[in-house]
Amino acid sequence: MVKAKSWIxxxxxxxxxxxxxxxxxxxxxxxxxxGEVLLEAVFLSVDPYMRPFSxxxxxxxxVMIGTQVAKVIQSQNPAFPVGSYxxxxxxWRTHTVCNGKDLIPIISGWPQDVSLSLALGxxxxxxxxxxxxxxxxxxxxxxxxxxxxxxAGAVGSVVGQIAKIKxxxxxxxxxxxxxxxxxxxxxxxxxxxxxxxxSLEEALRKAxxxxxxxxFENVGGLFSTVALQQMKxxxxxxxxxxxxxxxDGTHQTGPYPLVTINWKQLKIEGFMxxxxxxxxxxxxxxxxxxxxxGKLQCREHITEGFENMPAAFMGMLQGENIGxxxxxx
Amino acid sequence: MVKAKSWIxxxxxxxxxxxxxxxxxxxxxxxxxxGEVLLEAVFLSVDPYMRPFSxxxxxxxxVMIGTQVAKVIQSQNPAFPVGSYxxxxxxWRTHTVCNGKDLIPIISGWPQDVSLSLALGxxxxxxxxxxxxxxxxxxxxxxxxxxxxxxAGAVGSVVGQIAKIKxxxxxxxxxxxxxxxxxxxxxxxxxxxxxxxxSLEEALRKAxxxxxxxxFENVGGLFSTVALQQMKxxxxxxxxxxxxxxxDGTHQTGPYPLVTINWKQLKIEGFMxxxxxxxxxxxxxxxxxxxxxGKLQCREHITEGFENMPAAFMGMLQGENIGxxxxxx
Numbered sequence: 001m002v003k004a005k006s007w008i009x010x011x012x013x014x015x016x017x018x019x020x021x022x023x024x025x026x027x028x029x030x031x032x033x034x035g036e037v038l039l040e041a042v043f044l045s046v047d048p049y050m051r052p053f054s055x056x057x058x059x060x061x062x063v064m065i066g067t068q069v070a071k072v073i074q075s076q077n078p079a080f081p082v083g084s085y086x087x088x089x090x091x092w093r094t095h096t097v098c099n100g101k102d103l104i105p106i107i108s109g110w111p112q113d114v115s116l117s118l119a120l121g122x123x124x125x126x127x128x129x130x131x132x133x134x135x136x137x138x139x140x141x142x143x144x145x146x147x148x149x150x151x152a153g154a155v156g157s158v159v160g161q162i163a164k165i166k167x168x169x170x171x172x173x174x175x176x177x178x179x180x181x182x183x184x185x186x187x188x189x190x191x192x193x194x195x196x197x198x199s200l201e202e203a204l205r206k207a208x209x210x211x212x213x214x215x216f217e218n219v220g221g222l223f224s225t226v227a228l229q230q231m232k233x234x235x236x237x238x239x240x241x242x243x244x245x246x247x248d249g250t251h252q253t254g255p256y257p258l259v260t261i262n263w264k265q266l267k268i269e270g271f272m273x274x275x276x277x278x279x280x281x282x283x284x285x286x287x288x289x290x291x292x293x294g295k296l297q298c299r300e301h302i303t304e305g306f307e308n309m310p311a312a313f314m315g316m317l318q319g320e321n322i323g324x325x326x327x328x329x
Numbered sequence: 330m331v332k333a334k335s336w337i338x339x340x341x342x343x344x345x346x347x348x349x350x351x352x353x354x355x356x357x358x359x360x361x362x363x364g365e366v367l368l369e370a371v372f373l374s375v376d377p378y379m380r381p382f383s384x385x386x387x388x389x390x391x392v393m394i395g396t397q398v399a400k401v402i403q404s405q406n407p408a409f410p411v412g413s414y415x416x417x418x419x420x421w422r423t424h425t426v427c428n429g430k431d432l433i434p435i436i437s438g439w440p441q442d443v444s445l446s447l448a449l450g451x452x453x454x455x456x457x458x459x460x461x462x463x464x465x466x467x468x469x470x471x472x473x474x475x476x477x478x479x480x481a482g483a484v485g486s487v488v489g490q491i492a493k494i495k496x497x498x499x500x501x502x503x504x505x506x507x508x509x510x511x512x513x514x515x516x517x518x519x520x521x522x523x524x525x526x527x528s529l530e531e532a533l534r535k536a537x538x539x540x541x542x543x544x545f546e547n548v549g550g551l552f553s554t555v556a557l558q559q560m561k562x563x564x565x566x567x568x569x570x571x572x573x574x575x576x577d578g579t580h581q582t583g584p585y586p587l588v589t590i591n592w593k594q595l596k597i598e599g600f601m602x603x604x605x606x607x608x609x610x611x612x613x614x615x616x617x618x619x620x621x622x623g624k625l626q627c628r629e630h631i632t633e634g635f636e637n638m639p640a641a642f643m644g645m646l647q648g649e650n651i652g653x654x655x656x657x658x
Binding site for chain 2: 259
């Protein structure tokens with residue numbers, strides 16, 4: 001028998017999540033039955049999507065949704081031997097008994113010197129999101145100019161680096177000078193701190209006077225409003241998220257800027273990486289190859305301790321992290 | 330020498346256009362020189378796009394933009410003999426001297442018993458807009474459900490009929506009971522008066538409980554906000570216009586409903602028919618074929634007299650027309 005801890009949504013978030021919205025549960029888990037395994041979390045992910053997900057799909061008392069890298073510590077399933085590592089969508093839990101159905105093995109050939117935590121970041125869901133947003137949604141072409149916001153985050157930092165690999169001009173926006181310095185390190189052509197520029201419109205125009213072919217949207221709100229006006233005709237926008245809007249009491253419901261969309265003939269598309277699941281393995285290998293070639297830098301913001309998951313989540317929503325926010329158990 | 334009248338934008342519109350924003354000019358035109366023709370307007374078009382166009386591209390004193398069917402009454406250009414008819418983008422003018430460069434001949438084989446005014450409507454720009462919105466932007470497939478608003482208008486009425494030709498379920502919204510009756514006549518599966526339904530959300534849900542695959546957007550504002558929530562996952566929206574927003578003092582600039590766009594993975598695309606100019610001739614012949622086969626009904630709302638152009642324009646913006654708004658000189 002194993003003692004498992006899990007974080008549940010005790011109370012639906014009202015504005016920014018706070019400590020009292022979470023509750024830590026302890027329970028004893030049974031031994032795995034035939035076909036089952038017992039997982040022990042090693043790294044857990046906190047991601048922006050968890051905030052709107054809670055509104056759309058969770059009820060109070062549910063375990064917080066989330067992905068983890070876990071070690072198989074007991075196994076009655078030959079596909080997942082003891083000691084192997086998997087990616088699991090089992091939520092904010094230290095230990096989980098599950099059948100192997102939804103477990104994703106770590107991709108083959110994972111180098112010894114690369115932290116498995118990256119399977120939650122640049123070589124995982126956020127990395128895939130960047131790849132599909134750029135390739136499937138935007139269809140970004142060599143020589144084009146791409147704008148990405150929340151650019152120092154888990155997704156944005158990969159987006160900018162892939163766009164550079166593809167021979168594009170990349171402009172990034174982030175919320176601190178340290179993040180801006182990081183973006184410059186990553187090779188972004190232009191980067192600015194949206195919190196300190198005197199005019200967002202001016203900053204966007206200065207960074208690319210001709211406007212933007214593509215916009216990878218992670219933020220929403222005022223940023224979107226201003227950025228939309230800076231798009232070139234036939235500009236494409238990939239809506240990956242809207243972190244500035246997630247704590248709003250009522251979700252923003254428009255009205256959207258029809259005249260601009262119409263007259264500039266813009267294309268705006270929301271997406272989630274799960275749409276291209278059939279390409280995941282190939283895409284993860286491609287991301288890993290870029291990492292090995294030194295073309296993809298993967299910074300992480302690691303919080304120690306399962307008990308600090310709510311703090312890590314709240315900090316990430318407030319922009320405390322540079323790179324991927326990870327909790328190490 | 331010919332006396333020409335033209336309507337100019339005397340004052341930029343502030344809210345709904347009013348009589349004093351327009352001014353009628355008279356001038357004497359010179360005889361056409363080599364390569365030129367003298368046109369006499371027969372039918373003129375008033376269209377919603379003229380309202381935002383004036384804000385974006387016109388200055389006070391400019392002739393109002395617009396398309397007309399004109400007769401060549403003098404010609405120094407063998408391509409356009411006296412007595413022939415053309416479509417011209419020369420604006421709100423009774424007579425115009427121009428070279429033949431931007432003149433569009435009426436398509437070949439135009440039947441004697443079909444009014445040439447349709448070259449400004451169902452067999453012209455609005456018809457092309459419907460075709461390209463459905464085929465190029467939405468990629469509407471047989472069996473899908475399409476929502477169109479301003480459905481009794483010049484574009485919307487063609488949109489609904491083409492969608493029926495393609496084997497789709499069509500839901501239309503319009504602003505009077507007479508318009509709703511017209512939509513039913515046209516074969517719309519469902520139609521409602523958005524001004525009298527107790528709840529727009531309920532009306533949309535009742536008309537298609539499973540939601541909408543495609544939405545042909547002509548209106549904007551509150552309608553968009555509500556309709557977006559009724560889209561199916563992977564729904565497509567063609568942004569053709571936003572007539573409810575055109576008189577707004579400041580253009581609506583968002584914020585747009587990111588969470589819905591993101592999680593439903595919606596695709597929203599603004600477009601103008603001019604993007605597919607290379608397909609115009611083939612598309613116009615296709616529209617004419619549907620008309621001849623009785624699959625496309627073309628209703629017009631005709632105002633007599635060039636002096637009534639402002640009234641026709643203002644009435645159209647207020648939704649007075651069923652079908653295409655036309656001014657007959």
